[in-house]
Amino acid sequence: MPGASDVNVMGIGWKRLRRTRLALALGAAMLMCGAPVAHATIVERVVAVIGERPVLWTDLLRRAIAGRVQIRTQTRDPNVISVQEQEMYKELLDRMIDDRLEEQQADRAHVTVTPEEIDRALANIAGQAQAQQGRPVTVSDVLSEVHRRGLTEQDFHEEIRRQILEGKLIELRVRPRVRVTEQDARSTYAHWVDEMKDQEPMDVRILALRLLPQSSKQQLQARMTVAEELARRARAGEDFCQLVTQYSDDVPTRTTCGSHGPQPFATLLPAIQDAVRSLNPGEVSNPIPVQIGQEQVIVVLMPMGQARVPPFTEVKDEMTQKALLEGLERARKQWLQELRRNVYVDVRL
Numbered sequence: 001m002p003g004a005s006d007v008n009v010m011g012i013g014w015k016r017l018r019r020t021r022l023a024l025a026l027g028a029a030m031l032m033c034g035a036p037v038a039h040a041t042i043v044e045r046v047v048a049v050i051g052e053r054p055v056l057w058t059d060l061l062r063r064a065i066a067g068r069v070q071i072r073t074q075t076r077d078p079n080v081i082s083v084q085e086q087e088m089y090k091e092l093l094d095r096m097i098d099d100r101l102e103e104q105q106a107d108r109a110h111v112t113v114t115p116e117e118i119d120r121a122l123a124n125i126a127g128q129a130q131a132q133q134g135r136p137v138t139v140s141d142v143l144s145e146v147h148r149r150g151l152t153e154q155d156f157h158e159e160i161r162r163q164i165l166e167g168k169l170i171e172l173r174v175r176p177r178v179r180v181t182e183q184d185a186r187s188t189y190a191h192w193v194d195e196m197k198d199q200e201p202m203d204v205r206i207l208a209l210r211l212l213p214q215s216s217k218q219q220l221q222a223r224m225t226v227a228e229e230l231a232r233r234a235r236a237g238e239d240f241c242q243l244v245t246q247y248s249d250d251v252p253t254r255t256t257c258g259s260h261g262p263q264p265f266a267t268l269l270p271a272i273q274d275a276v277r278s279l280n281p282g283e284v285s286n287p288i289p290v291q292i293g294q295e296q297v298i299v300v301l302m303p304m305g306q307a308r309v310p311p312f313t314e315v316k317d318e319m320t321q322k323a324l325l326e327g328l329e330r331a332r333k334q335w336l337q338e339l340r341r342n343v344y345v346d347v348r349l
Contacts, residue, residue: 043057044056044057044058045057045348046348047059047060047093047347047348047349048093048096048097048345048346048347048348048349049344049345049346049348050097050100050101050343050344050345051104051343051344052344053100055093055096055097055100059096060089060092060093060096060349062155063092063096064085064088064089064092065149065150065151065155066149066151067085067088067092068085068088069149069150071084071085071088089349090349093347093349097340097345097347098336099162099166101336101339101340101343102162102165102166102169102336103165104339104343105169105173105339106165106168106169109169109172109173111165111168111169111172112165113161113164113165113168117164118157118160118161118164121160121163121164122139122142122143122160123139125142125160126138126139126141126142129141129142143156170328170332173335174328174331174332174335175328177331177334177335178324178327178328178331179327180320180323180324180327182316182320184320184323184327185312185316185319185320185322185323186312186319187323188319188322188323188326189312189315189319192319192322197265197277199264199265199266200264200265201262201263201264201265202262202263202264202265202268202276202303202304202305203259203261203262203263203303203304203305204259204263204268204272204276204301204302204303204304205240205241205244205257205258205259205301205302205303205304206244206248206250206253206258206259206260206272206299206300206301206302207227207230207234207240207243207244207247207248207258207299207300207301207302208248208249208250208253208258208297208298208299209223209226209227209247209248209249209297209298209299210249210295210296210297211223211295211296211297211298215296223298224287224289224298226247227287227298227300228286228287230243230247230300231284231285231286231287231300234284234300234302235284240257240258240284240302241257241258244257244258249297258302259304262305269290269292271288271289271290272288272290272299272301275288275301276301276303279301279303280303281303281304281305282302282303282304283302283303284300284301284302285299285300285301285302286300287299287300288300288301
């Protein structure tokens with residue numbers, strides 16, 4: 001089984017993934033147009049105690065600079081800003097507690113990060129930002145942007161150091177806990193296929209029969225019988241487009257064979273999603289009652305295209321690596337929970 005530094009998910013390794021988050025965050029920041037950071041009088045206080053070491057409000061604010069900038073670029077509503085910042089502070093403080101616990105473990109295991117490793121990470125960040133933006137980006141550009149965003153070079157170096165340190169601890173303490181079987185890879189593949197289907201645009205032809213408001217049970221059954229007959233005729237070989245033109249109550253799609261054009265799978269109604277999952281392209285569904293806004297409709301579906309994904313045998317290695325990465329993340333959370341049980345943690349935010 002490869003080392004943690006060699007684990008790839010579609011070409012992105014565990015350690016590279018941690019560094020990529022920094023690069024993407026910075027790359028996004030470099031595209032922003034000078035959003036101001038709010039300044040206010042700071043009253044010092046303790047927001048958490050870990051063992052005997054306090055976490056100060058100013059420590060939390062310093063770590064939150066980038067997050068505050070991002071929130072303010074998305075909205076100017078002071079109420080929304082306040083709510084989002086409070087959520088960010090809670091999540092960030094939780095991350096800072098984990099960082100302290102990891103630092104303690106690193107001290108005990110004599111795990112350190114060298115200046116050369118930080119320099120290499122900076123070079124990687126510049127390279128990834130360059131690839132993202134399609135223009136030359138140097139380390140000096142990265143540090144200039146860091147300063148413009150209100151961060152000091154020391155703060156940014158410290159963030160990089162934490163990321164590298166965490167990667168080393170994961171390989172030392174977490175990796176031995178994780179074993180990946182072929183069944184794990186197949187399960188990961190199944191989830192991946194579902195995600196691909198949710199993202200892939202899909203063309204679904206729909207023959208819709210509208211139900212009149214307050215229809216009686218007899219009227220509902222009569223329309224269902226018509227829909228069943230139309231589905232039977234389509235399965236028997238009649239042209240689905242002609243059936244749509246003749247019978248569908250969805251007037252705008254009568255001339256497009258019942259199609260609204262490619263739609264993201266995730267935007268389809270749940271009942272239609274379920275039917276499409278069970279059909280191959282060109283097959284005809286049973287009649288399905290659905291609620292569209294205030295209207296009740298019976299639909300007969302013919303999906304024309306589903307997400308195209310490679311078979312498991314073609315992506316077995318990638319799925320094994322993806323399952324390993326997911327297993328590492330679960331094991332990391334479990335490891336951190338175990339550390340918390342053995343250390344006094346008092347959150348006061």
